[in-house]
Amino acid sequence: MKYSVFSLLREAFRGHAGWTPAWRKAEPKSEYDVVIVGGGGHGLATAYYLAKVHGITNVAVLEKGYIGSGNAGRNTTIIRSNYLLPGNEPFYEWSMKLWEGLEQDFNYNAMVSQRGVLNLYHSDQQRDAFARRGNAMRLHDVDAELLDRDAVRAMVPFLDYDNARFPIHGGLLQRRGGTARHDAVVWGYARGADLRGVDIIENCEVTGFDIAGGRVTGLDTTRGSIKAKKIGLAVAGNTSRVASLAGLRLPIESHVLQAFVSEGIKPAIDCVVTFGAGHFYISQSDKGGLVFGGDIDGYNSYAWRGNLPTVADVMEEGMAIWPGLGRIRMLRQWGGLMDMSMDGSPIIDRTPVAGLYLNCGWCYGGFKATPASGWCFAHLIARDEPYEVAAALRLDRYATGALIDERGAGAQPNLH
Amino acid sequence: MRIPCPYCGPRGNDEFIYLGDATVRRPDPQALGASDAFYEYVYLRDNPSGLHQELWYHGGGCRSWLVVTRNTRTHEISDVTFAAGGKL
Numbered sequence: 001m002k003y004s005v006f007s008l009l010r011e012a013f014r015g016h017a018g019w020t021p022a023w024r025k026a027e028p029k030s031e032y033d034v035v036i037v038g039g040g041g042h043g044l045a046t047a048y049y050l051a052k053v054h055g056i057t058n059v060a061v062l063e064k065g066y067i068g069s070g071n072a073g074r075n076t077t078i079i080r081s082n083y084l085l086p087g088n089e090p091f092y093e094w095s096m097k098l099w100e101g102l103e104q105d106f107n108y109n110a111m112v113s114q115r116g117v118l119n120l121y122h123s124d125q126q127r128d129a130f131a132r133r134g135n136a137m138r139l140h141d142v143d144a145e146l147l148d149r150d151a152v153r154a155m156v157p158f159l160d161y162d163n164a165r166f167p168i169h170g171g172l173l174q175r176r177g178g179t180a181r182h183d184a185v186v187w188g189y190a191r192g193a194d195l196r197g198v199d200i201i202e203n204c205e206v207t208g209f210d211i212a213g214g215r216v217t218g219l220d221t222t223r224g225s226i227k228a229k230k231i232g233l234a235v236a237g238n239t240s241r242v243a244s245l246a247g248l249r250l251p252i253e254s255h256v257l258q259a260f261v262s263e264g265i266k267p268a269i270d271c272v273v274t275f276g277a278g279h280f281y282i283s284q285s286d287k288g289g290l291v292f293g294g295d296i297d298g299y300n301s302y303a304w305r306g307n308l309p310t311v312a313d314v315m316e317e318g319m320a321i322w323p324g325l326g327r328i329r330m331l332r333q334w335g336g337l338m339d340m341s342m343d344g345s346p347i348i349d350r351t352p353v354a355g356l357y358l359n360c361g362w363c364y365g366g367f368k369a370t371p372a373s374g375w376c377f378a379h380l381i382a383r384d385e386p387y388e389v390a391a392a393l394r395l396d397r398y399a400t401g402a403l404i405d406e407r408g409a410g411a412q413p414n415l416h
Numbered sequence: 417m418r419i420p421c422p423y424c425g426p427r428g429n430d431e432f433i434y435l436g437d438a439t440v441r442r443p444d445p446q447a448l449g450a451s452d453a454f455y456e457y458v459y460l461r462d463n464p465s466g467l468h469q470e471l472w473y474h475g476g477g478c479r480s481w482l483v484v485t486r487n488t489r490t491h492e493i494s495d496v497t498f499a500a501g502g503k504l
Contacts, residue, residue, distance in 0.1 A: 240463035251459040253436065254488070299434045302465040302488045307417045309430030342459045398459040399452075411458050414434055 003107050023194035028201050031227040032060045037206050038234035039063025041072035044189035045374020051196035054382035059198045064205035068186030071236050074336045075367040076259050076293050078272050080117040080177035081142055084133045087392035087404035089140045094389045095372030108188030110180050116271035117177030122166045130172040145173045159321050166277040166320050179283050209246040215354040232357040232381050237337020239360040251342040251398045253413040256301040256335045257364045262328045264288030280317035298414040305335040338364045344416030345404035348376050349395040357381050417491050423478040431476030437461050438469040438483045
């Protein structure tokens, strides 16, 4: 069923009795051309673009829980393309361009809102660093504006501009950045892939891979064995665990990142604001809750929950830029598993096992990358060669030294 | 999460700084194949879901380096020893 104003009107007159499920609950077949492991945003986007762009429709997406139950369902929904390094920036800008046309493309309301992403700077040195990043963005044809203090004040008047330790001197603004409805992104890709014949198989966990002569031929799951010519892994925090079933040891550590939502309040903040003196980002959802987060907890974890010192740290950072936050109650807090790579940048590449492809290392920035990650991973799987903007996101860059380290922190995942 | 420091007793994890996997060993730079060995040492990790031996520095306390055995699924700590004078 195509969603449009006409289908909405028709159903409005029929008591909304005619809406059909957006995707089928598929049963696993014995054989597929491509199996994608991981039914999050990236896996579903990969299946969608495999079917839509490359015409490969004999595809299954295997998900051990329900789709979007991992990081796609628990992030802070920010989309942006304000990276510094040439290995990253064209990739994220391609993602931004896909976001801009996404809803028309997959006929689903993902509530993409280009409300602007404002990175605050708090010192002269940081202004210079942000000017450099803005210039790097503009060299890649990406919008970036360096705002002074008065221009920032006009946008968000209620911040603490004269904080004794972290005075706000200005900000770097990407107006095309913003937020999207994370669940709707999952549902839109799932529906689009399903309409083109992709089987979305939930409650199906991978337990092993069949590898013969260095080539993958299928996989074992909790719902039986499945033959596959090609298999793509897009399992985020579980990357090391699943890849180890194929004998791979990767430059990945799994860490926990917490996020927070306040009680709903009237519209207060109409863009995404980030604190430059620490690591804090905040926006307001359409429901009214303030959505915010900070750093990862900083230790290996598969526990889906974090600890209180990080909660306190995030709240303190929020209070440092917006003292009014102290009058608002925190409603919910949760944790997700981050596939932290050794240089802070992702990997979309082949593996030493022929026919097995890898999509991982998203650290805590995977949501914004969802469309381009799916697009580039689909291209890699379909054609066995990287899509141009993802050509630098190689697995062997750790061995060759061609790292993409935005933060310059070295091989220490909890510092990225 | 509280880490039972052998010197200070159980302390909140915010007193500690995390380094990572305690099982990797710096290879001999003079050995044949040292380049590959260093690549594995610097970048590759088992990243287990379950028991993990890891290095923590008690910077907010006795300033000891500790080897903590912790379950990454539950954050339960089953063993803590000083890093110095033994395993490393």
